[in-house]
Amino acid sequence: MVSQLTLSERQYALVILVLAALCGLAMAAGGRGDPLGVHGIIVMIYSVALAFVVMAGYYTPKPDPERLSHYYDDPTKFGIVLTMIWAVFGMFFGVWVAALLAWPDLTFDAAWASFGRIRPVHTTGIIFGFGGNALIATSYHVLQRTSRARLPDQLSPWFVLLGYNLFCILAVSGYFIGVTQSKEYAEPEWYADIWLVVVWVVYFLIYLRTLARRKEPHIYVANWYYMAFILVVAILHIVNNLAVPISWGSAKSYSLFSGVQDAMTQWWYGHNAVAFFLTAGFLGMMYYYLPKRAGRPIFSYRLSIISFWGITFFYMWAGSHHLHYTALPQWVQTLGMSFSVMLLVPSWASAGNALATLNGAWHKVRDDATLRFMMVAAVFYGLATFEGSFMAIRPVNSLSHYTDWTVGHVHAGTLGWNSMIVFGALYALVPWMWKRPAMYSPKLVEVHFWLALAGAIVYVFAMWNSGIIQGLMWRTYTENGTLAYSFLETVEAMHPYYIARAFGGLLFLIGAVVCSYNIWMTIRQARSDLVRQKEDADVPLFARDAVQAGE
Amino acid sequence: MPEFFHRKIERNAIGFVLAIVAVASIGGFVEIAPLFTIDETVEEAPDMRLYTPLELAGRNIYIREGCYACHSQMIRTLRDEVERYGPYSLAVESKYDHPMLWGSKRTGPDLARVGDKYSDAWQVAHLINPRDVVPGSVMPKYGWLMRNELRMGDLGEHLAAQSTVGVPYTQAMIDEASKDAYAQATPDSAGTAGLTERYGEATQVRAFDGDAARVTEMDALVAYLQILGRLTEVAYAKSEPAGE
Numbered sequence: 001m002v003s004q005l006t007l008s009e010r011q012y013a014l015v016i017l018v019l020a021a022l023c024g025l026a027m028a029a030g031g032r033g034d035p036l037g038v039h040g041i042i043v044m045i046y047s048v049a050l051a052f053v054v055m056a057g058y059y060t061p062k063p064d065p066e067r068l069s070h071y072y073d074d075p076t077k078f079g080i081v082l083t084m085i086w087a088v089f090g091m092f093f094g095v096w097v098a099a100l101l102a103w104p105d106l107t108f109d110a111a112w113a114s115f116g117r118i119r120p121v122h123t124t125g126i127i128f129g130f131g132g133n134a135l136i137a138t139s140y141h142v143l144q145r146t147s148r149a150r151l152p153d154q155l156s157p158w159f160v161l162l163g164y165n166l167f168c169i170l171a172v173s174g175y176f177i178g179v180t181q182s183k184e185y186a187e188p189e190w191y192a193d194i195w196l197v198v199v200w201v202v203y204f205l206i207y208l209r210t211l212a213r214r215k216e217p218h219i220y221v222a223n224w225y226y227m228a229f230i231l232v233v234a235i236l237h238i239v240n241n242l243a244v245p246i247s248w249g250s251a252k253s254y255s256l257f258s259g260v261q262d263a264m265t266q267w268w269y270g271h272n273a274v275a276f277f278l279t280a281g282f283l284g285m286m287y288y289y290l291p292k293r294a295g296r297p298i299f300s301y302r303l304s305i306i307s308f309w310g311i312t313f314f315y316m317w318a319g320s321h322h323l324h325y326t327a328l329p330q331w332v333q334t335l336g337m338s339f340s341v342m343l344l345v346p347s348w349a350s351a352g353n354a355l356a357t358l359n360g361a362w363h364k365v366r367d368d369a370t371l372r373f374m375m376v377a378a379v380f381y382g383l384a385t386f387e388g389s390f391m392a393i394r395p396v397n398s399l400s401h402y403t404d405w406t407v408g409h410v411h412a413g414t415l416g417w418n419s420m421i422v423f424g425a426l427y428a429l430v431p432w433m434w435k436r437p438a439m440y441s442p443k444l445v446e447v448h449f450w451l452a453l454a455g456a457i458v459y460v461f462a463m464w465n466s467g468i469i470q471g472l473m474w475r476t477y478t479e480n481g482t483l484a485y486s487f488l489e490t491v492e493a494m495h496p497y498y499i500a501r502a503f504g505g506l507l508f509l510i511g512a513v514v515c516s517y518n519i520w521m522t523i524r525q526a527r528s529d530l531v532r533q534k535e536d537a538d539v540p541l542f543a544r545d546a547v548q549a550g551e
Numbered sequence: 552m553p554e555f556f557h558r559k560i561e562r563n564a565i566g567f568v569l570a571i572v573a574v575a576s577i578g579g580f581v582e583i584a585p586l587f588t589i590d591e592t593v594e595e596a597p598d599m600r601l602y603t604p605l606e607l608a609g610r611n612i613y614i615r616e617g618c619y620a621c622h623s624q625m626i627r628t629l630r631d632e633v634e635r636y637g638p639y640s641l642a643v644e645s646k647y648d649h650p651m652l653w654g655s656k657r658t659g660p661d662l663a664r665v666g667d668k669y670s671d672a673w674q675v676a677h678l679i680n681p682r683d684v685v686p687g688s689v690m691p692k693y694g695w696l697m698r699n700e701l702r703m704g705d706l707g708e709h710l711a712a713q714s715t716v717g718v719p720y721t722q723a724m725i726d727e728a729s730k731d732a733y734a735q736a737t738p739d740s741a742g743t744a745g746l747t748e749r750y751g752e753a754t755q756v757r758a759f760d761g762d763a764a765r766v767t768e769m770d771a772l773v774a775y776l777q778i779l780g781r782l783t784e785v786a787y788a789k790s791e792p793a794g795e
Contacts, residue, residue: 101658104682104689114691116617178615183650211564219561224571231568232575239579246705246712252611254712259645260593261586263653268579305557312571316578325627326653327642329592332582339578398629402657475631483634487660492687 002057079137310346380416408463
């Protein structure tokens with residue numbers, strides 16, 4: 001890891017880590033007796049531990065200048081490992097939090113384990129931990145291949161990857177000790193938010209600097225999406241998190257916005273976190289790994305253009321569909337509904353483009369579970385975006401809102417689309433990265449595929465049932481014109497579906513564990529290969545992984 | 552023809568970046584900016600009162616425990632919701648809510664008008680073990696609220712920050728915040744007169760957790776729950792003709 005950094009990069013790394021440790025020290029001192037102090041200590045430990053890693057490798061020989069003719073994949077490899085750690089962590093908490101709704105006493109009367117605290121642990125762990133690391137790791141890989149250029153330096157990719165994970169750790173550890181802004185999917189407090197902005201600017205600069213050195217005249221579609229993901233998430237994050245801390249020594253802050261303006265800002269953020277974190281970035285992934293794995297070019301260049309600009313433009317209007325029939329002015333609700341329906345066009349253009357790309361490769365979809373992951377992801381993407389447009393229609397929303405239907409819809413997206421495309425991409429990427437002909441066990445990839453598909457379907461069907469049943473029960477009247485069901489009766493009716501949902505999630509979690517094991521064994525095989533090769537030292541190693549167009 | 556145009560911009564990284572920012576900014580700008588400028592967005596409510604320091608502390612506990620993940624505070628303009636929970640929510644009712652807690656999921660019922668609906672003793676018993684009073688509930692237990700003393704020393708800083716973001720707390724309210732919080736949960740203490748003078752005669756002064764000797768997190772959370780929907784009467788006045 002450190003041996004690939006130049007001497008000056010090693011020095012810069014140490015300077016950054018010392019500064020970060022000092023920041024941590026200041027937070028720990030200023031925030032004594034406050035959760036901020038706990039976070040200061042976490043920042044210190046994180047920075048000091050990394051400083052030790054850098055120092056341990058400080059005197060390793062300088063990297064070979066010949067490295068510059070290769071792509072730089074170390075951060076991608078490490079990012080893949082982090083992705084799977086967060087996947088198992090986040091999904092474990094997902095299953096736990098699901099089980100709490102069926103068996104509420106699984107909190108053991110511990111504050112940190114109550115539903116309201118571990119629910120954001122699950123959402124952040126999955127969206128930002130699992131999804132974010134997958135996006136960063138794959139973006140480094142795709143960016144270099146599609147630009148035919150090496151990342152601009154060896155330090156900034158590590159800064160982004162490790163800095164981003166520090167943000168995730170601060171976020172998740174904060175929820176356990178009660179630090180949250182309460183804004184959904186933007187829960188971390190002001191200092192973590194500021195840190196993410198710093199990381200994000202460096203991430204954006206890596207993109208621009210690499211693109212500036214590209215040897216391909218055109219910027220490939222996947223990079224449009226990755227760039228939209230980076231840029232728009234920055235805009236959303238900064239605006240929605242504007243807040244005034246109560247003091248420099250406290251984790252607590254108050255949002256700049258209140259009431260109806262805050263609600264609109266939050267759901268403008270919230271819906272576009274779905275659009276630009278969970279859709280744009282992952283479409284970038286799909287536009288590279290699916291055609292590569294299928295061995296087919298993208299079906300239509302025009303469709304890619306329509307869907308890209310359609311998504312970039314329409315999505316930003318759609319957030320107000322989270323606020324139908326509320327105190328938000330009706331004209332904003334109507335705009336949100338209209339644009340949500342129009343969104344179906346670019347969304348299906350993307351999904352259709354992906355599926356049409358597979359024409360001529362359907363026999364591969366049949367035989368290759370990796371490609372099948374990506375195909376199923378595109379199908380779920382199409383289903384979830386259809387469902388989303390449908391649920392944004394005001395009268396439909398009157399039934400679905402506040403119920404499990406929304407939860408089911410989100411999970412059709414996250415389990416069926418995001419996770420499946422990540423698993424597909426990783427199963428393609430891991431053998432490339434570790435120079436293996438294939439995964440350790442193609443059979444386990446197959447097992448994982450069926451576990452994931454079964455888990456997603458059980459989950460989504462359970463939530464459709466519970467959501468629609470509860471929504472209908474809430475609005476059912478007796479013949480005398482009174483409400484037919486007490487709220488509690490509608491809660492009790494959910495019990496079987498909550499058990500089914502937890503079971504579906506468990507299947508999905510087991511699949512992720514199988515995937516982690518498979519990846520780990522592939523890495524181990526690669527390592528033992530390397531040892532063997534070193535033993536037969538007369539085998540020439542160079543030029544084996546030289547820069548090639550499009551991998 | 553558009554293809555030609557696009558082939559050009561996809562060769563220029565900076566141009567592409569600017570195009571993304573421009574295209575993505577329009578929607579949010581058109582929908583959000585007018586909400587700050589159009590007067591009808593938020594109704595007038597001359598009787599609107601502020602959260603007391605104790606209620607604000609309770610609100611922060613509500614946020615800390617993630618109550619908003621299962622309870623909305625937004626009654627929609629639908630017949631069954633109005634009949635189940637009370638008059639539909641008005642924008643003005645969350646005018647001082649930084650941030651708002653409208654919520655997005657009802658695993659439990661809406662709480663926008665739960666204030667005064669149950670007794671303090673019921674709320675305390677329910678928070679300690681929901682299934683003692685509502686068999687079949689899936690809500691977690693919150694026993695530690697009764698065990699934890701409320702942190703009151705920095706409430707002045709809280710009110711000052713609230714005033715920075717636009718809540719009209721006076722300097723006296725900021726200065727006396729910690730004392731006011733103590734007084735509200737400690738009836739017959741010296742500070743109650745000042746508290747009601749600052750926040751109005753209607754301010755509820757009680758030992759919310761049933762123990763006047765200590766100010767716990769339970770005091771704060773119950774004080775907050777009991778004020779929900781009662782900061783202004785404007786929503787009730789509106790629906791009165793229909794026979795509330």
